Amino acid sequence: MTETINAYTVRAAGTECRVWEKGTGEPLVFFGGLGGVPKWTPFLDALASSRRVIVPSPPGFPGSADGHKGFSSYLDWITATLDILDGLSEVDRPDVVGASVGGLLAAELAAIGGERVRKLVLISPFGIYDTKTPGVDPFAVVPNDIPLIRSNQPARFAEAFSPPADASPTEWAIMLNRVEDASARILWPFGDRGLAQRLHRITQPTLLLWGSHDKILPPAYADKYAALITGDVQTKTIDGAGHLAAVDQPDIAAEHVLAFLSA
Amino acid sequence: MRFINFQLIAYPELPEDFVQTHKSNWVTADPKLFDPARVGLLYNNAVDLLVAAAESGYDAVGVNEHHNTGYAMTPSPNLLAAQLVRETSDVAVCVLGNTLVQYNPPVRVAEEFAMLDVMSGGRLIAGFPNGTPMDTAYSYGINPSELRDRYREANELITRAWAADEPFEFNGRFTQLRYANPIPSPLQKPRPPIWIPGSGAVETWDFCCDNDYLYAYMSVSGYYKAQHITEGYWDRVRAKGIEPNPFRGAFAVFLAAADSYAEAKEKYGPAAEYFFNRAFHVAPEFGNPPGIISEATLRKMFELSGVSDEELWDFSAPGFDELVEKSFVIAGSYDSVGEQLEALARRTNVGNLVTVTSYGNMPKDVADAHTREVGAKVLPQIRGLFEDEWEHRWWPEAAGLPAHVRNAQVKEAVR
Numbered sequence: 001m002t003e004t005i006n007a008y009t010v011r012a013a014g015t016e017c018r019v020w021e022k023g024t025g026e027p028l029v030f031f032g033g034l035g036g037v038p039k040w041t042p043f044l045d046a047l048a049s050s051r052r053v054i055v056p057s058p059p060g061f062p063g064s065a066d067g068h069k070g071f072s073s074y075l076d077w078i079t080a081t082l083d084i085l086d087g088l089s090e091v092d093r094p095d096v097v098g099a100s101v102g103g104l105l106a107a108e109l110a111a112i113g114g115e116r117v118r119k120l121v122l123i124s125p126f127g128i129y130d131t132k133t134p135g136v137d138p139f140a141v142v143p144n145d146i147p148l149i150r151s152n153q154p155a156r157f158a159e160a161f162s163p164p165a166d167a168s169p170t171e172w173a174i175m176l177n178r179v180e181d182a183s184a185r186i187l188w189p190f191g192d193r194g195l196a197q198r199l200h201r202i203t204q205p206t207l208l209l210w211g212s213h214d215k216i217l218p219p220a221y222a223d224k225y226a227a228l229i230t231g232d233v234q235t236k237t238i239d240g241a242g243h244l245a246a247v248d249q250p251d252i253a254a255e256h257v258l259a260f261l262s263a
Numbered sequence: 264m265r266f267i268n269f270q271l272i273a274y275p276e277l278p279e280d281f282v283q284t285h286k287s288n289w290v291t292a293d294p295k296l297f298d299p300a301r302v303g304l305l306y307n308n309a310v311d312l313l314v315a316a317a318e319s320g321y322d323a324v325g326v327n328e329h330h331n332t333g334y335a336m337t338p339s340p341n342l343l344a345a346q347l348v349r350e351t352s353d354v355a356v357c358v359l360g361n362t363l364v365q366y367n368p369p370v371r372v373a374e375e376f377a378m379l380d381v382m383s384g385g386r387l388i389a390g391f392p393n394g395t396p397m398d399t400a401y402s403y404g405i406n407p408s409e410l411r412d413r414y415r416e417a418n419e420l421i422t423r424a425w426a427a428d429e430p431f432e433f434n435g436r437f438t439q440l441r442y443a444n445p446i447p448s449p450l451q452k453p454r455p456p457i458w459i460p461g462s463g464a465v466e467t468w469d470f471c472c473d474n475d476y477l478y479a480y481m482s483v484s485g486y487y488k489a490q491h492i493t494e495g496y497w498d499r500v501r502a503k504g505i506e507p508n509p510f511r512g513a514f515a516v517f518l519a520a521a522d523s524y525a526e527a528k529e530k531y532g533p534a535a536e537y538f539f540n541r542a543f544h545v546a547p548e549f550g551n552p553p554g555i556i557s558e559a560t561l562r563k564m565f566e567l568s569g570v571s572d573e574e575l576w577d578f579s580a581p582g583f584d585e586l587v588e589k590s591f592v593i594a595g596s597y598d599s600v601g602e603q604l605e606a607l608a609r610r611t612n613v614g615n616l617v618t619v620t621s622y623g624n625m626p627k628d629v630a631d632a633h634t635r636e637v638g639a640k641v642l643p644q645i646r647g648l649f650e651d652e653w654e655h656r657w658w659p660e661a662a663g664l665p666a667h668v669r670n671a672q673v674k675e676a677v678r
Contacts, residue, residue: 069412072436072437139400139407139552139553140401140546140548140549140552141548142547142548145548170562170565173561173565174558174562177553177556177558177561178558180553180554181408181553181554182408183553184406184407184408184552184553184554185406185408185409185554188404188406188407188408189404189406
């Protein structure tokens with residue numbers, strides 16, 4: 001892909017948020033997972049081959065300002081996500097894809113925004129936690145173990161999150177630290193923000209993608225979402241992928257997403 | 264120089280292979296290891312030992328708050344302090360402290376500290392810790408990213424409540440009270456001295472300076488590791504044009520003093536090794552939850568070294584000599600310990616020493632004797648340090664007065 005990324009900002013919950021865009025076609029909005037989207041990824045490239053891919057970074061996520069530090073409640077995150085969607089130009093009823101923490105925001109968008117979302121894809125979303133199906137605590141991990149917990153493909157994880165040659169290692173670390181801070185504000189301690197009480201409002205056709213080796217939210221969670229969502233639900237497991245399945249298996253994940261959205 | 268004798272209350276019978284067989288003695292500590300009958304005895308012993316300290320030359324007795332741990336089994340320090348205010352008559356009672364964000368609503372701290380202050384006749388030192396991540400984020404499930412803001416708001420609510428002479432409305436981000444009106448008020452006016460235990464966050468230094476609170480560096484990591492932290496604090500104090508009064512700083516030290524180093528090692532070495540190498544066993548993944556360290560402090564840490572979480576929470580050493588070498592324990596003859604404490608106090612410019620003389624699995628009789636010996640033979644050597652040059656404005660005025668004088672004052676005030 002030689003096409004360049006179009007970068008701009010939108011204002012969401014009082015915070016300037018970075019948006020990246022690439023490709024042409026029907027709009028597809030992607031909300032990234034733990035760690036955010038600090039670099040354009042092979043998964044996004046694969047989607048951009050046939051879609052206009054729009055990647056907003058919520059407050060505190062890579063490239064965005066840190067207005068999240070003044071957020072008082074979870075409702076501020078919903079407001080920020082709705083503001084982001086409103087701020088995108090020439091985007092009417094986009095398909096929304098969300099992974100991990102971004103999957104929670106995408107699910108809220110579909111549940112609360114209703115008509116605003118055409119089709120929904122959730123990749124290992126947070127939002128429900130059942131103590132009978134325990135996962136590894138993503139926020140009690142020494143730095144060296146983070147790739148092992150979040151990914152099943154450490155080389156691809158490193159490619160997605162290591163600092164580019166022209167970045168200051170300190171500033172890169174500070175940025176990733178801020179993403180952890182923002183993610184923890186949304187999720188602490190389980191990522192269970194009462195979404196189960198809102199999932200019935202999701203009437204859109206929904207694709208659930210789950211990494212077979214997700215250590216944080218085991219694949220069994222897919223059934224819990226499927227049981228509560230009102231719209232038609234398809235579930236696909238991605239072999240060999242961990243929690244960040246789109247990082248671990250970008251081509252397979254993109255293939256599933258594109259097939260579902262164009263069906 | 265003021266001396267606080269401090270009790271951590273570690274469980275003394277952890278198995279010998281504890282570190283090999285258990286991941287952590289904090290957050291996920293195995294509850295089956297702690298026999299309730301034994302713990303009950305330990306609490307009573309701790310109060311006895313603090314009373315012994317009060318009788319043997321220390322200016323204050325102190326306890327603190329930790330959760331989900333067998334290294335410091337004090338989830339409710341106020342319950343111990345409530346006994347100390349009855350069992351002592353003239354020392355300050357230092358609760359270091361109540362982890363503000365863990366009391367909901369935080370007026371609970373205003374109420375309980377005020378109760379302790381009035382019951383003690385105005386001898387309370389009120390500690391306002393941010394709390395360790397193990398306690399706040401993991402054991403109490405509080406969102407670590409919000410801790411600092413929650414703490415600031417709680418501080419504002421409590422201090423405002425202590426100063427208020429009528430009910431007031433408090434409309435905060437985290438606490439909303441239409442009727443903030445904790446009763447009683449503290450006896451000390453405008454409030455008890457407030458001490459902030461810290462571990463090197465730059466915001467905490469500024470917070471202490473801006474509010475005229477005392478900064479207490481409470482890490483058990485010894486003064487070699489801590490020196491840049493006390494230096495950082497005094498840099499901020501000077502930068503703000505505040506006098507570097509040593510009494511606005513406190514420092515924690517583990518002591519092992521006897522007639523000789525060899526005797527100190529023989530008597531107290533096993534207890535020190537037990538504490539550092541067995542009881543204080545913390546899984547490093549609980550040391551650094553997201554957002555708990557501000558970006559400003561993070562930048563400073565990157566500048567300074569790049570210490571990993573594993574190193575940050577590793578306080579072990581092969582043996583007692585190495586613990587002493589790392590300055591985790593200050594050991595030697597009574598004279599030598601006195602000299603070392605004086606050097607430490609001068610170098611760090613700190614006028615309050617939080618001394619730990621009873622630790623790990625030290626038997627009660629040994630701890631009692633050690634506490635008294637240090638009181639009789641070490642403290643007098645440096646008692647006068649800083650006292651002539653500086654005024655101590657972070658100490659309860661009533662502490663140090665004989666009980667009958669204080670009681671007369673209280674009666675007078677009531678009249």
